[in-house]
Amino acid sequence: MVEAGWVEDARRGNRVALARLLKEVEGPVYRTAYYMLGNEQDALDASQEALLRIYRKLSSFRGEARFETWAQRIAIHAAIDISRKRKQTLPYKDEIEPSGSSGINSTVERRGTAADVHTAINRLQEAERTAVVLRYLQDYTYDQIAEAMEMPVGTVKSHLFRGRKKLKGWLADYKEGGVLS
Amino acid sequence: MTCEEFREWIQRELDHDLTQSEAQELDQHVRSCPNCAEEKAALLDVSSRLDDLPYVTPRFSLTEEVMKKIDAEDQRDERTKQDPEADRPPIRIKEASFHRKRRWWLGGSTVAAGIAILMIPLLSSITQDHSTQVQPQKPSISTKDPRDQPSMGIQSKGDGPQKMGPGGHASRNQATSPNGTYQATVQNQAIVIDNQSGEEVYRSKDLSSSADVAQMKWQDEGHLSVWLRPKDDKKEQGGDIIIIDVSSKTETKRPWK
Numbered sequence: 001m002v003e004a005g006w007v008e009d010a011r012r013g014n015r016v017a018l019a020r021l022l023k024e025v026e027g028p029v030y031r032t033a034y035y036m037l038g039n040e041q042d043a044l045d046a047s048q049e050a051l052l053r054i055y056r057k058l059s060s061f062r063g064e065a066r067f068e069t070w071a072q073r074i075a076i077h078a079a080i081d082i083s084r085k086r087k088q089t090l091p092y093k094d095e096i097e098p099s100g101s102s103g104i105n106s107t108v109e110r111r112g113t114a115a116d117v118h119t120a121i122n123r124l125q126e127a128e129r130t131a132v133v134l135r136y137l138q139d140y141t142y143d144q145i146a147e148a149m150e151m152p153v154g155t156v157k158s159h160l161f162r163g164r165k166k167l168k169g170w171l172a173d174y175k176e177g178g179v180l181s
Numbered sequence: 182m183t184c185e186e187f188r189e190w191i192q193r194e195l196d197h198d199l200t201q202s203e204a205q206e207l208d209q210h211v212r213s214c215p216n217c218a219e220e221k222a223a224l225l226d227v228s229s230r231l232d233d234l235p236y237v238t239p240r241f242s243l244t245e246e247v248m249k250k251i252d253a254e255d256q257r258d259e260r261t262k263q264d265p266e267a268d269r270p271p272i273r274i275k276e277a278s279f280h281r282k283r284r285w286w287l288g289g290s291t292v293a294a295g296i297a298i299l300m301i302p303l304l305s306s307i308t309q310d311h312s313t314q315v316q317p318q319k320p321s322i323s324t325k326d327p328r329d330q331p332s333m334g335i336q337s338k339g340d341g342p343q344k345m346g347p348g349g350h351a352s353r354n355q356a357t358s359p360n361g362t363y364q365a366t367v368q369n370q371a372i373v374i375d376n377q378s379g380e381e382v383y384r385s386k387d388l389s390s391s392a393d394v395a396q397m398k399w400q401d402e403g404h405l406s407v408w409l410r411p412k413d414d415k416k417e418q419g420g421d422i423i424i425i426d427v428s429s430k431t432e433t434k435r436p437w438k
Contacts, residue, residue, distance in 0.1 A: 015248070022244040030239045044239060051247040053377050056364065060357050081377075117230050135196065136231040142196065161192045168227045 002067040011058050018058075022051050025071040028138060029054075032072060035133045036079035038122040042086065043079075050078035065147050072138065072148040076130055083126075120170045128163030131156055182210070184217055191221045195228045254379070261368070356397040356405065363427060365405050367394050372407055374427055383427055392420065403427045408437055 002024050009017030029050050034043035053074050061070055121129055127149070134140040134148055145160070146153045190207045193199050199207065211218045356365045363382065365374045372385040372394075385407075388394070392409040399405050403426060410420040422437040 018251075019244055019248055022247060023242075026243045027238055030243060031237055034237045035234070040240075043237075044243070047239065048243050048247055048250075049378065051243055052250060052379070053361070055247070055251055056377070056379070057357065057361050059355075060361060078377075114230075114234055117234060132231065136228075136234060142198065157192075160196070161189065164192065164195070164224060164227055164231075167231075168223045171227055171230070172223065 007058065007061060007063075007067055011061075018055065021067075022054065025054070025068060026051060028068065029071055029075040031137050032075045032133055033079045035118070035121060035137050036076065036129060037083055038118060042082050046079045046082045047075065049082070050075040053078060066144075069140075069144055069147045072134065072140075073150065076148065080126055116171060117167070120167050123170065124163050124166060127151075127159045128166065131160040132163045132167070135160055182206075184214060187211070187214075187217050188220060191217065191224055195224060354394070354397075356399055358399040358402050358405070360402050362402055363399075363405075365397050365399075365407075365425075367397075372397070372405070372423070372425065374405065374425065383425060383430055385423065385425060385432055395420065400424075410437075 002021060006017050006021050006024075010021045026047065030043060030047040033046040033050065034040065037043050037046060050071070054071055057074065061067065065073070121132060124132060130149055131145055134145045138144075140148065142153045142156055142160075146156045149156060149159075151159075187207060187210050190199060190203060191211075194204060194207060211221055354367045357363070358365075361377065363374050363376060365372055367373075367388075370387040370390070372383075372388070373381055374383040376382050388409065391413070392411050395408040395410040397405060397407045405425040405427070407423040407425065408420060409423065420437045421434050423432050423434050425432045
């Protein structure tokens, strides 16, 4: 838990407080980045970028959200920025993925593994993926997700529900040995 | 209630959002509706698989890495503070000969001869527009070490009048855009706008040494307004407003009355 006063100390230039603050959120920030992006290297890049942004924006943190949720918000943006950048440099990524090394051949072996779920999460739209990641990897409530995504609770629910429904369909396909798309 | 509505309850149940009575009602429905029962089983399966996703952790301390970067940044800032010219690219000598012809004065504190000559074009580019509104004060040229006088007109943090013109949260020396995409700072003689990665996306024309930045404020995510007040304006009224459009990398200036 980030304690009251840490942010203030960090903001005043206390390095120890700043390091403690970043240390506190680095795990959750990394986890979000990892599941938003689907690979370790991007996750490391995105979460370091997120921590830097947290530091730079510390002066604008007004305490209207919990610090942890605010940090998640920044992590999501950092992950989305990297994901969009990757898409620009690899325009055909989405089409390549299903027939790649982890494609059809290994579908049977991978049945029911975390890799299936992970791959499926990556196929979700940004907002759906974000809602799912915050719900399951951060164990957030609707309200907390809404705060992190800066969206009304109703919108959050529809992203989460739609995301889960899509995952249900895709994961059923895997089970039947079908292809990804 | 329709199956469609119960489907939403199935989803809400996964998030522990149903009341006890709602849960009972759903349970009753599911027992009598094979389709909803199947839906519920499938979604439960997805949900438990999502619950089981590995709890990944970074393989090295991200905080440590980031603190190193922050320290490096701070050191750079420190260097810049001590010597405003330290991080400045070599100044365009070519332009100097052109601008030197113009009769202009050096306001505030002037620095060692070499730098002074180089700064003239930078100072003059905007100040000429002030001439209609501002009575320039007599120059007081000195040859002090620049380190003694780090601010060339634009005041550094903490000094100067606190009274602000327009409202807003931003300070005179730093302003972050509403969504945090950009950060504007007064550096040396210019307004510098950085993106979230700390990369410079815009550097304004050099500001007049006769004016202070009274305030900077983001009008929206892409437009920064900068209020400039002449230093010798005792009444604290009037000056210029510069509006910077980050996306088109342009700036416009209009009088501030």
